[in-house]
Amino acid sequence: MSHALTSRHRRIDAAAAVDKAVLYTTISAGMVLARRYLTGRGVDQAFADQYGSPFGRTAAKVYRTEMGTEPRKAWSNVHGKWRRVNGFLPSETAVLDKAFVTYKRTAEYVAPAPVAEPAPAEVYVNATAGYAARFEGLTGDSLRALETVHGSEAPTDHIAPLLDTLADWRQALDRFEATVTDADEKTVEGLPEDDPRRAAWRAASTGMDAFLKAQAAVHGAYVDWSFDLTGTVEINDTPLPAAPVIADGCRIPGCDQHWHSDGLCVATLGELRFAEGSSLPIELTSPDDGAPYIVAYAFDPVAMNMRLQMDTQADAVAFAKALRDAADAVDEAAAHLAPATTGTAVAL
Numbered sequence: 071m072s073h074a075l076t077s078r079h080r081r082i083d084a085a086a087a088v089d090k091a092v093l094y095t096t097i098s099a100g101m102v103l104a105r106r107y108l109t110g111r112g113v114d115q116a117f118a119d120q121y122g123s124p125f126g127r128t129a130a131k132v133y134r135t136e137m138g139t140e141p142r143k144a145w146s147n148v149h150g151k152w153r154r155v156n157g158f159l160p161s162e163t164a165v166l167d168k169a170f171v172t173y174k175r176t177a178e179y180v181a182p183a184p185v186a187e188p189a190p191a192e193v194y195v196n197a198t199a200g201y202a203a204r205f206e207g208l209t210g211d212s213l214r215a216l217e218t219v220h221g222s223e224a225p226t227d228h229i230a231p232l233l234d235t236l237a238d239w240r241q242a243l244d245r246f247e248a249t250v251t252d253a254d255e256k257t258v259e260g261l262p263e264d265d266p267r268r269a270a271w272r273a274a275s276t277g278m279d280a281f282l283k284a285q286a287a288v289h290g291a292y293v294d295w296s297f298d299l300t301g302t303v304e305i306n307d308t309p310l311p312a313a314p315v316i317a318d319g320c321r322i323p324g325c326d327q328h329w330h331s332d333g334l335c336v337a338t339l340g341e342l343r344f345a346e347g348s349s350l351p352i353e354l355t356s357p358d359d360g361a362p363y364i365v366a367y368a369f370d371p372v373a374m375n376m377r378l379q380m381d382t383q384a385d386a387v388a389f390a391k392a393l394r395d396a397a398d399a400v401d402e403a404a405a406h407l408a409p410a411t412t413g414t415a416v417a418l
Contacts, residue, residue: 101142101157104129107166113179121175123155129169130156136165189254189267191274194246198277201239204232205284210294217295225295232288239281246274293345321356322406333358339403340396342389352396354403362406 104126108118133141133156141156158166170176188196213225254271261268273280316323319330324337335356342350348368356362 102160102163102166103155103157104166107158107163108170108176111170113176117179121173125169125173125176126156128173129158129166132169132172133158133162133165141165189257189270190246190249190251191254191258191270192267193249194242194274194277195270197242197245198239201235202280202284204235205287208232208287208291210291213291213295225292229288229292232284236281236285236288239277239284243277243281246277250274289345297343322354322362322403324354325356337403339364339399340392342392342396352400354406356406361408364400364403364407 105118105122108122108125109115130141133139141158141162143154143157213228216224216228258265258268258271317325317327320327321335322337324339325335326337327335329336337354339352339354341352344350350366350368352364352366354362354364
């Protein structure tokens with residue numbers, strides 16, 4: 071076998087061993103193919119895959135007309151298969167440009183408009199749509215009506231999802247405040263009053279006021295229902311009840327024996343209730359190994375300041391009566407304490 075033939079066989083063997091994808095990519099390097107040209111013009115990939123072949127044939131027809139010869143050939147991986155296609159040099163893109171306006175599908179192609187990100191005000195309005203309406207008509211009376219029809223748990227069941235709504239509402243407000251810019255405000259300046267963007271801006275910029283109004287409605291209605299401050303409280307000027315009898319084994323009147331296990335006799339003299347479940351109990355306590363004492367202490371289960379707002383005359387009258395009853399009970403219980411001359415202080 072001659073040296074030339076041996077070299078030829080070696081080249082054939084070497085070519086056969088080359089990866090097809092590497093070979094075809096190398097052959098087509100630097101050439102502009104139909105699908106790649108289309109995506110470079112802003113055409114989406116799905117359109118380019120569907121109409122790339124007929125567009126390439128249109129480009130080849132233009133090339134023959136203007137150049138008087140066949141276009142070059144290249145390799146393209148179409149749906150996982152290598153196919154011979156028409157290829158064009160970068161200097162020949164004018165042919166492709168002419169084909170783009172000649173081929174009907176590409177001439178009529180309109181790229182989808184980019185989806186604009188909604189303005190922060192629009193995001194807020196969409197997130198809180200219908201929130202304010204959920205709090206309309208919410209009063210202590212409306213909760214009492216629910217209780218009458220559906221039972222004692224109905225008011226709480228009604229309030230619970232409203233609290234969730236308030237939490238979601240506040241998060242939407244926080245997101246708006248974190249994302250809104252001066253540019254957003256300038257964008258809506260000068261727009262007509264009935265423009266949706268102007269309406270969205272008004273709703274978002276006054277969102278905190280609407281939120282606080284709804285929050286106050288929940289608080290007021292629930293407190294009103296909880297304490298039944300309906301304005302119909304009648305206070306009768308009746309004499310104080312007779313002093314309770316001291317039970318066997320107790321040292322003070324009114325002891326319910328609940329704290330006997332701790333060596334204490336305890337009698338509740340009165341309790342002033344405040345909002346959010348807070349209260350101020352007053353008790354007479356007599357320990358096994360010490361002198362009796364009176365203690366008033368704050369009970370606050372939710373770690374909020376004790377507060378009771380009175381909006382009607384009846385509310386104030388009821389609170390004053392509770393104070394007088396507690397004061398009368400303290401005066402009566404004082405007889406069980408050491409005389410003032412001993413220096414014993416009242417614990418508060």
